[in-house]
Amino acid sequence: MNALITRECRSLLGSPLFWGTAAISQFVLGWWFLGLVDQYREHYQALLAQAGSELGVTELVVMPFFGSFVLLAMLLLVVSVLAMGALAEERRAGTLPLLLSAPVSSATIVVAKYLGRLLPLSLILALWALMPASLALFTGIDTGLLAAALFGLWLLGAALLAAGVFLSTLTAQPGLAAVSTFGLGLLLVLVGQGTGLEGGDALLTWLGLVTHYEPLVGGRVGSDGLAYFALFLVGFLIFAIRRVDALRLS
Amino acid sequence: MPDSTPTPECRAAGPADEDTATAPLLQAEQLSCRYAGHTALEDFSLTVYPGEVVGLLGPNGAGKSTALKLLAGVMPPSDGRVRLAGRDLLDRGLRYRRQLGYLPERPPLYPEMRVRAYLRFCARLRHTPQAAAAVDTALAECGLESVAGRRLDQLSQGYRQRVGIAQAIVHRPALIVLDEPTVGLDPLQLQGIRTLIRRLRGEHAIILSSHILPEIQALADRVVILNRGRICHQGPTHTDADWISARFRDRPDASALGGLPGIAQAKPLTGDHWQIRLSPGTAPEAVLAEVAAQDWGLLAWQPGGDALEQIFLKATEGTGDTP
Numbered sequence: 001m002n003a004l005i006t007r008e009c010r011s012l013l014g015s016p017l018f019w020g021t022a023a024i025s026q027f028v029l030g031w032w033f034l035g036l037v038d039q040y041r042e043h044y045q046a047l048l049a050q051a052g053s054e055l056g057v058t059e060l061v062v063m064p065f066f067g068s069f070v071l072l073a074m075l076l077l078v079v080s081v082l083a084m085g086a087l088a089e090e091r092r093a094g095t096l097p098l099l100l101s102a103p104v105s106s107a108t109i110v111v112a113k114y115l116g117r118l119l120p121l122s123l124i125l126a127l128w129a130l131m132p133a134s135l136a137l138f139t140g141i142d143t144g145l146l147a148a149a150l151f152g153l154w155l156l157g158a159a160l161l162a163a164g165v166f167l168s169t170l171t172a173q174p175g176l177a178a179v180s181t182f183g184l185g186l187l188l189v190l191v192g193q194g195t196g197l198e199g200g201d202a203l204l205t206w207l208g209l210v211t212h213y214e215p216l217v218g219g220r221v222g223s224d225g226l227a228y229f230a231l232f233l234v235g236f237l238i239f240a241i242r243r244v245d246a247l248r249l250s
Numbered sequence: 251m252p253d254s255t256p257t258p259e260c261r262a263a264g265p266a267d268e269d270t271a272t273a274p275l276l277q278a279e280q281l282s283c284r285y286a287g288h289t290a291l292e293d294f295s296l297t298v299y300p301g302e303v304v305g306l307l308g309p310n311g312a313g314k315s316t317a318l319k320l321l322a323g324v325m326p327p328s329d330g331r332v333r334l335a336g337r338d339l340l341d342r343g344l345r346y347r348r349q350l351g352y353l354p355e356r357p358p359l360y361p362e363m364r365v366r367a368y369l370r371f372c373a374r375l376r377h378t379p380q381a382a383a384a385v386d387t388a389l390a391e392c393g394l395e396s397v398a399g400r401r402l403d404q405l406s407q408g409y410r411q412r413v414g415i416a417q418a419i420v421h422r423p424a425l426i427v428l429d430e431p432t433v434g435l436d437p438l439q440l441q442g443i444r445t446l447i448r449r450l451r452g453e454h455a456i457i458l459s460s461h462i463l464p465e466i467q468a469l470a471d472r473v474v475i476l477n478r479g480r481i482c483h484q485g486p487t488h489t490d491a492d493w494i495s496a497r498f499r500d501r502p503d504a505s506a507l508g509g510l511p512g513i514a515q516a517k518p519l520t521g522d523h524w525q526i527r528l529s530p531g532t533a534p535e536a537v538l539a540e541v542a543a544q545d546w547g548l549l550a551w552q553p554g555g556d557a558l559e560q561i562f563l564k565a566t567e568g569t570g571d572t573p
Contacts, residue, residue, distance in 0.1 A: 002374075003371055003374035003375050004375065007360075007363075007371050011360065011362060011363075014362060015362070093360075093361075094354065094356040094357075094358055095358040095359065095360060096324075096358075097319075097322070097324045097352065097354040097358050098358035098372070098375075098417070099375075100322075100323065100324040101322045101323055101324050101347060101350060101352040102347060102372075102375045102376055103344045103345070103347040103348040103376055103377060104344070104375065105344065246326070247324075247325075247326075248323060248324055248325070248326065248343075
């Protein structure tokens with residue numbers, strides 16, 4: 001397990017694709033974050049002072065940053081790029097027989113592939129979090145709310161990554177795996193967001209990722225949200241294990 | 251149409267010089283592989299003994315790679331079972347795989363890794379004790395010390411093949427499965443890989459595949475010929491010294507050739523390729539002079555004959571390469 005995780009991490013951290021994706025997402029989110037800070041300084045700061053409101057940068061910069069579609073789109077992009085290589089790249093490059101003929105279980109292969117990608121994903125999320133966290137240098141922010149929002153983002157990324165790893169077991173084309181992950185992720189983000197398609201269906205609303213992500217961004221860490229993400233993550237990993245088992249039958 | 255029924259002796263499926271006291275290392279029983287209405291392999295049974303080298307021979311598409319994938323546990327069989335050192339692939343998959351080293355047709359190399367790091371990864375993946383020492387041994391055995399620090403994508407085809415073999419032996423498995431280990435190599439590289447495989451025999455049992463008969467004859471103790479997914483022959487690779495293989499420019503008359511003094515039997519393989527069995531006590535050079543004097547345009551005369559070539563040609567006659 002350790003050998004596989006280490007190889008995955010090293011391979012990803014040594015690839016230009018990973019750093020390129022990290023840099024692009026950081027640049028886009030940096031632009032978006034500066035826009036939010038600018039908007040706060042230009043429009044809200046004076047108004048809040050006049051009105052004596054308790055609202056501050058946490059509510060008007062940090063929460064909009066974590067709750068924005070831009071951030072979710074970047075998360076989907078990063079997860080898709082990370083997940084696509086999990087099994088699809090092994091199949092395309094002809095290296096999968098090395099793993100399938102080795103004395104390691106399918107569960108070990110899938111979990112190692114997953115953890116080997118979760119660590120680099122966590123690194124990117126930490127880089128993203130530096131932006132809102134840097135506000136603490138200049139003003140007071142609610143660190144508890146920042147931690148809850150970051151935890152929510154990490155849970156969302158971890159769950160989507162599990163779905164991506166499963167989709168990567170279905171094809172030998174990494175590009176197709178990436179597009180599938182992005183598509184499925186986007187669909188699950190849109191479900192329950194008042195697109196009209198779900199027609200108020202409680203089940204579809206419950207299925208939507210944002211339904212469970214939004215409370216975390218608002219600082220509410222509930223067991224229902226945690227259970228949803230845990231079920232999502234474990235479910236897709238089990239699907240992936242079953243798929244690898246079907247490839248080798250052991 | 252080739253005879254697709256296994257010959258009676260192949261049912262015994264033992265080694266060339268079978269030592270009945272030795273327990274078999276690998277036992278595959280009636281393995282089949284079918285998908286999308288296509289039968290890639292049918293009723294494949296094979297027994298391999300420790301230290302034995304078995305060659306899997308057949309034209310492209312005969313089912314060689316499928317058979318090796320099933321034995322290596324990287325593809326599920328539709329039917330049948332296989333045991334390695336007493337461990338069943340389905341029931342004891344992980345223990346089965348500990349005893350196995352597998353080189354697929356395309357060496358499973360990660361291009362961004364360096365040779366030593368790659369072999370260390372393979373050793374750790376197979377839970378090899380003292381992985382560093384095992385890697386050093388594999389590097390030395392496969393002649394890779396000089397390229398140990400090179401990236402895998404910077405190696406020549408011959409070295410890539412050597413690294414592929416090194417990953418298959420780094421954990422000292424009882425059985426090594428090599429799928430077309432010499433394909434795409436130049437003659438010098440070919441010689442190097444042959445020498446390497448010969449060095450590995452004894453300590454490991456080896457199953458290797460090829461579609462080239464001389465390749466199997468050069469390396470294997472025993473040959474299994476596959477055609478259209480079925481075993482059509484199993485037997486030793488050594489040839490019958492009483493037979494001579496001859497090629498002619500013009501097709502000889504069967505009765506005229508068979509009636510020449512010193513010839514006990516003459517069998518055509520193809521129109522211009524014949525197998526000739528000499529009468530006991532006959533000097534081969536006298537028969538050669540007789541045959542050369544005929545008006546058939548003798549092109550080749552290979553003492554020692556080639557019963558295996560006859561079997562292979564018959565088995566694959568008219569099939570061509572299947573997709």
